[in-house]
Amino acid sequence: MNFHAALMERTGEPLRIASVSLGHLADTDVVVRVKAASLCHTDLEATRGDLRTPLPFVPGHEAAGIVEWTGSAVTRVRKGDHVVMSWNPHCGQCFYCTRQTAILCQPYRDRMAQAFHFDGTPRLFLDDGSPVHQLAYMGSFAECCVVSEDCAIPVPKAMPFDRACLVGCGVMTGFGAATNIALVEPGSTVTVIGCGAVGLSAIQGARHAGAARIIAVDRAREKLDMARALGATHALVADDTLVAAQAELTSGRGADVVIESAGNRQALRASVELARPGGQVVWLGKLPADEEASFRWGALMGEKRIVRSSYGGANPARDFPMLANAYLDGTLKLDEYVTSRITLARVNEGMQRLAVGADVRAVIEF
Numbered sequence: 001m002n003f004h005a006a007l008m009e010r011t012g013e014p015l016r017i018a019s020v021s022l023g024h025l026a027d028t029d030v031v032v033r034v035k036a037a038s039l040c041h042t043d044l045e046a047t048r049g050d051l052r053t054p055l056p057f058v059p060g061h062e063a064a065g066i067v068e069w070t071g072s073a074v075t076r077v078r079k080g081d082h083v084v085m086s087w088n089p090h091c092g093q094c095f096y097c098t099r100q101t102a103i104l105c106q107p108y109r110d111r112m113a114q115a116f117h118f119d120g121t122p123r124l125f126l127d128d129g130s131p132v133h134q135l136a137y138m139g140s141f142a143e144c145c146v147v148s149e150d151c152a153i154p155v156p157k158a159m160p161f162d163r164a165c166l167v168g169c170g171v172m173t174g175f176g177a178a179t180n181i182a183l184v185e186p187g188s189t190v191t192v193i194g195c196g197a198v199g200l201s202a203i204q205g206a207r208h209a210g211a212a213r214i215i216a217v218d219r220a221r222e223k224l225d226m227a228r229a230l231g232a233t234h235a236l237v238a239d240d241t242l243v244a245a246q247a248e249l250t251s252g253r254g255a256d257v258v259i260e261s262a263g264n265r266q267a268l269r270a271s272v273e274l275a276r277p278g279g280q281v282v283w284l285g286k287l288p289a290d291e292e293a294s295f296r297w298g299a300l301m302g303e304k305r306i307v308r309s310s311y312g313g314a315n316p317a318r319d320f321p322m323l324a325n326a327y328l329d330g331t332l333k334l335d336e337y338v339t340s341r342i343t344l345a346r347v348n349e350g351m352q353r354l355a356v357g358a359d360v361r362a363v364i365e366f
Contacts, residue, residue, distance in 0.1 A: 277302030
């Protein structure tokens with residue numbers, strides 16, 4: 001099978017649309033015909049070289065589509081199923097998997113740098129026979145994807161593909177940070193720093209969990225307006241008055257839960273300042289791996305708990321269908337996230353918009 005994919009061949013250069021072919025497929029593989037793939041900041045990091053992904057590679061890790069082919073050992077999906085893809089394959093047998101922390105799966109982490117399939121071997125090839133790497137075990141900026149069976153999660157066929165793809169990363173990460181990691185309690189106060197797709201999903205997760213007060217924080221007023229539309233009860237501008245402004249809303253205590261999704265030093269520092277004594281801080285944003293961040297020691301005192309989460313405590317087989325059904329019954333809002341739609345041929349335009357924060361989510365439609 002041959003199909004088109006967006007190929008990153010040289011760091012910092014535009015993606016090139018190239019023809020790639022499938023090589024040997026394992027009996028646990030699933031081939032998915034991609035119908036929609038959204039652009040996430042991790043894709044930008046990869047194309048800039050920040051993740052040191054081997055070249056050439058296909059970016060993309062937030063996608064939905066239709067199952068085209070299944071290996072002989074696949075039992076969870078069948079041809080024609082509509083699926084959202086997960087970027088977290090896991091062995092199910094290592095120290096971490098047996099402790100219900102698939103995101104820490106040892107083989108998953110050990111093989112991530114190779115950027116091939118989960119078994120460590122390539123599935124995609126160029127016409128000259130050279131292998132093509134897949135970002136995050138997926139590479140969804142392509143007409144087709146090859147993933148492990150546990151990464152193809154069936155969702156209701158009523159779920160539109162351009163909304164379904166969002167569930168695979170950003171929505172899961174933010175929503176799950178509130179419901180799976182922080183375990184937000186009814187009546188609590190939750191502050192969310194950064195109102196992109198992940199932060200907006202954290203706001204909706206907090207609302208779903210019954211938080212009484214949800215405080216959205218961002219530098220951009222238009223993002224704060226969207227946060228209010230999606231469930232925030234208060235909106236604060238991220239400036240020098242932030243801590244004092246939140247104190248007025250929380251009787252001087254601070255928030256029970258602070259979820260950070262902005263990914264900069266200022267936001268990380270603010271997150272611990274805004275949490276009440278005994279409160280929780282969940283970090284979702286990222287800095288370069290070798291970068292340092294400093295904190296005021298006094299802000300860390302008072303039995304505060306800090307967690308860095310990568311995927312919102314995801315159990316994709318459980319959570320993806322739940323999120324899809326929440327959208328279908330109107331309790332999860334996703335229509336507002338899709339602020340531009342592009343074809344695969346216009347992927348570089350989408351990446352440029354991503355770099356300047358022009359979209360909540362741009363979606364490639366196939």
